[in-house]
Amino acid sequence: IIGRLKKALEKNEFASAYLFFGDEAIGKKLTAINFAKAMNCLTHATDACGACISCQKIEKGIHPDVRIIAPEAEMADAEANTENKGSEKKSRVIKIEQIRAIQNEMAYSPFEGKKRVFIIDNADKMNTEAANSLLKTLEEPAKNSVIILISSRPNSLLSTIVSRCQQIRFTTAPIETVKRLLIGKGLNSSDADLISSSAHGRIGTALNEDAAAIREKRDEYLMLLSTALNGNIADIFLSVEKYAKDSEKAMEIFEWFYIWLRDVIIFKETGETKYLTNSDKLDEIKKWSEIDSTKYLDILKSITDIQRAFSRNINKQLALEKVMMEIKEVA
Structure with missing residues (x-):
């Protein structure tokens, strides 16, 4: 997976749309965010430094050229830091208005980055109108924009959407890989051992576990x-x-x-x-x-x-x- 994305970065040639698919909590969203960082990094050409202002803004979710779209209820839960404030009345699907907002932004050049990146999390939760609207966008891609769809249920997506994406399948990572990632995040070796094994190679699960x-x-x-x-x-x-x-x-x-x-x-x-x-x-x-x-x-x-x-x-x-x-x- 990383090799394919790194090749795209080395050649500076990107698909207009990607589909990251696989089981829940195995690192699809994390990889999408890191890919967005790498495409817009100010100091590295083929990787994300994690330290420049662009990488930091993407990490904090405040970069003007990188947006994450998801069902409104899920975004509300995330903003409330899992307290679920206000999520009860929010939509559990991705609506056409959210896709139209992407389309409007894609009409403009990047504001301060190299690429506009739109990450659609749980893309299989688009309602019919939203999916059909996205399909039109994929048929006429914008030059400086990349769309990344994330799904654990790719069979629920329109086949016409899937066929227009470069598909990248995610599987569970080796435990040693998860351990290295956790140590890189500041955990000690003992905690990293415990969490990586209990997460069974699911990077998303490991990052949210408490030793x-x-x-x-x-x-x-x-x-x-x-x-x-x-x-x-x-x-x-x-x-x-x-x-x-x-x-x-x-x-x-x-x-x-x-x-x-x-x-x-x-x-x-x-x-x-x-x-x-x-x-x-x-x-x-x-x-x-x-x-x-x-x-x-x-x-x-x-x-x-x-x-x-x-x-x-x-x-x-x-x-x-x-x-x-x-x-x-x-x-």
Whole structure:
């Protein structure tokens, strides 16, 4: 992805419209903003310096030539800093008036940058009038403007809109890439390890995570693991009953069990800490690593099978009981 955009910057040749598509929270919007910075950076030709007045204005959302368009309710929520002030009466779709505003601005040369960039977030939420109006714009692109559509549901867009965009598919990033990004944002290595692993390669999720909140949740689930390892069978069944009613929590439990046991196996096999997600729990990892790791591999396989079956609405309580009893048998 970055390579394709960098090539465009090196050649100074840009498509009139791009479609960034892929799952939610995997860095589409962040990449679009950074691409807009790079196109308008005052000091770098093929990248964004992040320090010049142009890059800073784009970061703050006040650059006159770079605009982000989204459903009014989502923009109101963002401006209210997630307090949702005033969003109740705002539109949940992108309306034709918002597209017409883009068209009016595209009629003029950039005010202070090199390119006018219009980022349409959640572009699949355009109503019919807005989509048809945008299509006309894409058919007659303006010389110094670039439109970037962002969507996690590209199939909901008009096929005629999609066909007029250079399409760039986004997938989850390697955990190490997410970690480097977080460290670049000022996080320490331990927090970056924890957040990057829990975000599963979703850059957008990682940037909005709080390490303290993740640790609190993780420690709660690790108590459940300890119950499985050290408790009696009655304790195990009581614990399972408490968590199995909430599907989201049940899924999180399996994810954290997997991450924890993977850490234990990695440490047992390598003795290294640099690859651990839970490096702040090294003493506990050492204790767990005293057990035969081949047994943990069997448990990891069970967890993986259960995670794959989640979409088939399996019985979460029975699945959690199965894994907890397997851990009990390891002890």
